[in-house]
Amino acid sequence: MPRDEGRAMKDEVKAFRKPQQPKSKPNKKLAAKVRTVPNVVKEPEIPNVPLALQQRLLDLFEQTLYTGPESLACIQEVKSHLYKRDFAAAFGQEDYLRAYALRWSAGRALGYLDLLSGEVGDLLLEGQRDSTGKEDGERRGEVHSKVLCLGAGAGAEIAAFAGWMQGSASQEAVTSLCLDVVDIAAWDGVVEALTKGVTSPPDLGTHASESAKESSRALVSADSLKVNFTRSDLLGWDEMTVKENLESVSLVTIMFTLNELYSTSLPKTQQLLSHLTAASEPGTMLLVVDSPGSYSTVSINGAEKKYPMLWLLDYSLLGSRKSNTPAKWEKVISEDSKWFRLPEGLVYPVELENMRYQVHLYRRLDERP
Numbered sequence: 442m443p444r445d446e447g448r449a450m451k452d453e454v455k456a457f458r459k460p461q462q463p464k465s466k467p468n469k470k471l472a473a474k475v476r477t478v479p480n481v482v483k484e485p486e487i488p489n490v491p492l493a494l495q496q497r498l499l500d501l502f503e504q505t506l507y508t509g510p511e512s513l514a515c516i517q518e519v520k521s522h523l524y525k526r527d528f529a530a531a532f533g534q535e536d537y538l539r540a541y542a543l544r545w546s547a548g549r550a551l552g553y554l555d556l557l558s559g560e561v562g563d564l565l566l567e568g569q570r571d572s573t574g575k576e577d578g579e580r581r582g583e584v585h586s587k588v589l590c591l592g593a594g595a596g597a598e599i600a601a602f603a604g605w606m607q608g609s610a611s612q613e614a615v616t617s618l619c620l621d622v623v624d625i626a627a628w629d630g631v632v633e634a635l636t637k638g639v640t641s642p643p644d645l646g647t648h649a650s651e652s653a654k655e656s657s658r659a660l661v662s663a664d665s666l667k668v669n670f671t672r673s674d675l676l677g678w679d680e681m682t683v684k685e686n687l688e689s690v691s692l693v694t695i696m697f698t699l700n701e702l703y704s705t706s707l708p709k710t711q712q713l714l715s716h717l718t719a720a721s722e723p724g725t726m727l728l729v730v731d732s733p734g735s736y737s738t739v740s741i742n743g744a745e746k747k748y749p750m751l752w753l754l755d756y757s758l759l760g761s762r763k764s765n766t767p768a769k770w771e772k773v774i775s776e777d778s779k780w781f782r783l784p785e786g787l788v789y790p791v792e793l794e795n796m797r798y799q800v801h802l803y804r805r806l807d808e809r810p
């Protein structure tokens with residue numbers, strides 16, 4: 442699996458480095474002229490997601506996957522396999538998969554929840570509104586969506602969507618979601634455990650009061666969130682398979698997976714994107730999240746050339762003027778580098794890190810005249 446894990450780990454290390462001091466000496470003349478403005482009150486940042494909900498997602502990962510010191514030992518073993526790029530070993534056994542999800546998916550879930558709770562989520566809801574053809578008032582509490590999550594077996598997307606449903610429950614909301622999760626690795630156990638975790642009341646421990654136990658509820662009800670897992674190699678999907686999997690889907694997500702697919706086979710990944718384009722209905726959204734500055738090396742006539750992941754993606758989805766291919770999608774959000782920083786005050790038994798990512802949201806255009 443992840444060729445990108447090495448890069449992600451480097452990003453992690455960078456994230457925790459202290460800010461660099463400027464190398465040059467301060468310009469005294471300039472410094473004398475610059476006056477600090479007294480009494481400027483910095484506006485507190487309004488977080489997209491309440492801390493309690495973020496903690497709730499971390500509790501979910503802890504209660505579902507953490508087994509104590511053995512989990513920490515497994516994380517170290519997974520890390521060392523990833524460092525050696527021995528992905529077969531890193532993801533070759535159930536306890537390693539659980540350890541991976543505990544260590545990496547939990548933080549990503551918070552990052553994705555933050556993303557969904559901002560502009561990206563608003564646009565997704567807006568897309569739903571357009572596709573149902575209903576007016577705003579009419580559709581409150583009536584959105585039923587199907588999401589195809591590619592390369593999502595490790596569970597971050599499941600937790601994030603459940604958190605999004607819970608977080609938006611008081612406003613207009615997605616009331617029912619069906620997540621079709623596809624991944625090449627044997628994530629069945631993790632998907633099942635996390636799905637059970639989001640649809641069951643949290644374990645409050647033996648010391649919780651009766652009233653706390655009574656009021657504890659599942660993040661989402663089992664009726665409102667359905668998760669199906671399919672173990673499959675996406676690069677082997679032909680046009681028919683893509684078509685079947687895209688039926689009634691309003692959103693496709695490819696999170697921290699696209700560059701890995703490109704690294705495995707650039708032509709097969711381009712083919713997958715072209716099948717997705719052919720099979721998707723106008724209005725379908727495609728959400729891509731990955732490490733910033735991801736590159737793929739392509740060999741043309743024996744010469745190696747590096748292309749940024751985004752360039753390859755845009756080439757497939759937006760067409761090119763040079764080859765006279767019209768755009769099939771429009772890009773509605775695109776950010777080359779963004780940080781999700783963990784807020785202070787979260788409690789978790791495993792080290793987590795801030796997440797740096799690029800994010801792109803596309804909407805399928807209607808080609809009918």
Ligand SMILES: C[S@@+](CC[C@H](N)C(=O)[O-])C[C@H]1O[C@@H](n2cnc3c(N)ncnc32)[C@H](O)[C@@H]1O
Nearest residue numbers: 443592593597624625626674675676696697698
């Ligand atoms: C870096 S992980 C990202 C997991 C998750 N989407 C997230 O953001 O936390 C990449 C995932 O893509 C899956 N993957 C890689 N190649 C694949 C392929 N050819 N077909 C299906 N899944 C694949 C891996 O098994 C892994 O679960």
